[in-house]
Amino acid sequence: MNTYNNTLNNKNLEKKQLLMAIQAIPASQDFIWDGKDDDERPVTPSEFSIAMKKRGRPAGSKKELVSLRLDKSVLEAFRASGKGWQSRINQVLK
Numbered sequence: 001m002n003t004y005n006n007t008l009n010n011k012n013l014e015k016k017q018l019l020m021a022i023q024a025i026p027a028s029q030d031f032i033w034d035g036k037d038d039d040e041r042p043v044t045p046s047e048f049s050i051a052m053k054k055r056g057r058p059a060g061s062k063k064e065l066v067s068l069r070l071d072k073s074v075l076e077a078f079r080a081s082g083k084g085w086q087s088r089i090n091q092v093l094k
Contacts, residue, residue: 063090 043051057063070089078085 078089081088
């Protein structure tokens, strides 16, 4: 039991020392990777661009953007049917 308590006390001291070291770092200083833990390594710009979620329509999509004038009542009816009303208009026009 003493060994366990000593370990806890040592961990608490280490945490305090770590917090003091972190607080001593100026806010303007950049992060410097120590090369030990790969999870702490900063992401490179190329890795960041690969990981970014791609926006917009998928590349293989065969849909085309058009401007279309519809009667107000038709548009209100489709909008009232909920999310995906534009896709439902597409289905009706097929």
